[in-house]
Amino acid sequence: MHLWIVTIGSSDVQLDSDKTNHEKGRTEKQRSDKIWNYWYTDELKAECHDIDFVPQPAFKDKDETYRVAPRILGMVYNSSSELVQQEIWSYLTFPLLDNFVQALETYPTPEAIAVLLTDQSAIFADAQRRKPKSPYWQDTCELKTILQRYFASKFSGIPCEWLLLQAETQERGLDNWNDVLNCVREKFRDLRIAGQAVQLTSKDDNVYVSHQAGTLAISSAVQFCSLEKFGEHVKFLVSNEYNQNLTGILPSSNYLVALKRQQAEKLLEQHDYSGVKEVFSRYLSDEENILLDAAIQWNFAKFEEFANEVEKLSSQDLQSLVQAAKDRRKNWWWEAYEAAYLGVIRLLKQGNTVEAMFHTFRSVEGLLRRWVDEFHSEEIKQTKHPKSKGNERRNRNLNTYGEDLYWFLTLKKEVDQTKDIKQNTTPDIFVFGSQIFRKRNDLFHQLKGLQGKEAVFENWRSPNEPQWKQDSEGKWKKRILNCLNFVAKEDLPKVFETVEDASLMSQVHQKLEKAIADL
Known part of the structure; x- marks a missing residue:
């Protein structure tokens, strides 16, 4: 189907110059402004509050057509x-519409037409209608009969909605x-022609959109909503009533890219990489799509697959990122920092409290396990629990999971056990090992989950330290990072200052932001 969507403005139907x-x-008495007095009867004038509507040209010139408020012309x-x-019909002229129709002669003929008219009668009381310059008189709804005749004369048998x-x-x-915008979106969503939903079955189907008439808000909304609904089928049909040479069809590609970019940027802000791929991948280069595929794997917490995708990049300007991925994955600790950053994103950008708690906790617990596997895999299995003495229930060797990982860490590294957090020299790893482990077990066995960001922050705070009343987000991120740095510090190229700095994904995200912004 080829569809023409056209807005009608206050000057689209005029009278002969x-x-x-x-x-x-025609004689002097038959001029448009003179004969009007015979058409605009006393009876109708009385209905229109005795307003003397008189057709006038926009400026004094014998070539200039006469104009009158569209509502009264239709009435x-x-x-x-x-x-x-x-x-009356013999006097009517349609400058813009005629230009549009002529331009369409070189394109597939519309098989249906959707015409947008306006009606503000509900918001203008009788007193306001008494003013000839009231917007009420600029409404186009009364032109429907005239326009029906016009479109029938140009496109015989074609349905109009x-x-x-x-x-x-x-x-x-x-x-x-x-x-x-909401009104136009609703109209387009429910658009039916002759009772049938609009079906665009071929890539060659066209939706011609003439959006220039009406208010700026209407014009903008029609542009946006047509692209939103019909995408690349849209062709903008534009004109100038004074210069027919300026009439033509503009491809929607630039408009569509701008619309898709706006959608992609919002999705990217939420780190919804799958959504970005669905909306915007066709506008990205092969290299940029590889970055997007890498980001999708990262969002699934598949960090090895994430690095594999990054290493597929071949363009010269991305080789520093490729090398960073190769260098990073050689280290036993690298995935823990990615998990921590993923947990931060889950909370701060996606509002998922449970996954935020899971991934941030997992980053530290997982790092402890990797540290044991890397350096102490056999030793931990032969080590008695630190609290075995005098406690038969604890009279066992350490496990390679759960709280036992922390207790083994206390045997191998200097973890300050001072309960006064203000006095403790390693407060972050101490709070994690002695308190957060237990909180985590309780939380993940509850059905109600966590209500709000503050609940996550609170579960990373010790009851023995002051409330995080200021910058709780910053304190939470710092606690996670300090725990990771404590475990891995001997093998780090540097002590990471922020979670973002520690993550390779943050670099990929920045590349994607630039790629989308530059299109």
Whole structure:
């Protein structure tokens, strides 16, 4: 199907200029502004609060057409006899629409037309309608009969669907960008032609969009919503009523890329890489899509697969990132820092408290396990629990999981056991090992989960330390990072200052931000 969506503005239907009247052999009394007085009857004038609507040219020139408020023009036509309607019709001119129709002659003919009209009658009281310059008179809804005849004369047998944009309140009028956007989106969502949903079955189907008429809010909304619904099928049909040479069809590619970029940037802000791929991958280069695939693997906590994707990059300007991935994955500790950053993103960008707690806890516990596997795999199995003495239940060797990992760490590294956190020289790893392990076990056996970010922060805080009243987010991130740095510090190339600095993914994310912004 080829569909034409067209907005109608206050100057789209006009009356013949003096020059045209002369060329048609009309007398002085038959000029557009003179004969109007015969059409605009006293009865109709009384209905219109006795307002003297008089057609006038936009500026004094014999070539300039006459214009009159569209609502009153439509009312005059609709209330006239068939004979008078025929006379009025002979005076009507459609500058922009004629230009559009001519431009469409070199393209597949529209098989359906959707026409947007306006009606603000609900928001203008009787007193406001008494003013000839009231926006009420600029509504185009009364032009429907004239436009039906026009489109039938140009595209015989083609169905028209009339989409009426109605204002609800003064505050939510047709110049309110948000409300108009929602209104147009709703009209397009429910759009049906001759009772049938619009079906674009071929990649060659066109949706011509003429959006210039009406308020700026309407024009903008029609552009946005047509791209949103019909994507690459959209072709913008634009014109200038004074210069037919400026009429033409513009491809929607630039508009569409801008729209998709906006969507992709919002998804990227949430670190929704799968969403970005669905919306924007076709506009990215092969290398940029590899970055996106790497990010998707990272978001699934598949860090080895993430690094594998990064190492596929071949462009010269990304080789530093490739080398960073190769260097990073040689280290036993690298995945723990990625898990920590993933947990931070889960909470701060995606609002998932349970996964945030899981990934951040897992980053430290997992690092302890990797540290044991790397340096003490046999020794831990032969080591008695530090609290075995005098406690038969603890009279066993350490396990390579859970709290036993922390107790083994206390035997191999200097972990300060001072309960006063202010006096403790290694407070972060001490709180993690002696308290957070138990909190984690309780949390993950509850069904209710964690309510809000503060609940996550609170579960990383010791009851023996002051409340994190200021910068709780920063204190939480620092605790996680300090735990990781404590375990791995002897093998780190440097002591990482931030979770972001420690993560390879943060570099990939920055590359994706730039790639999308530069398109």
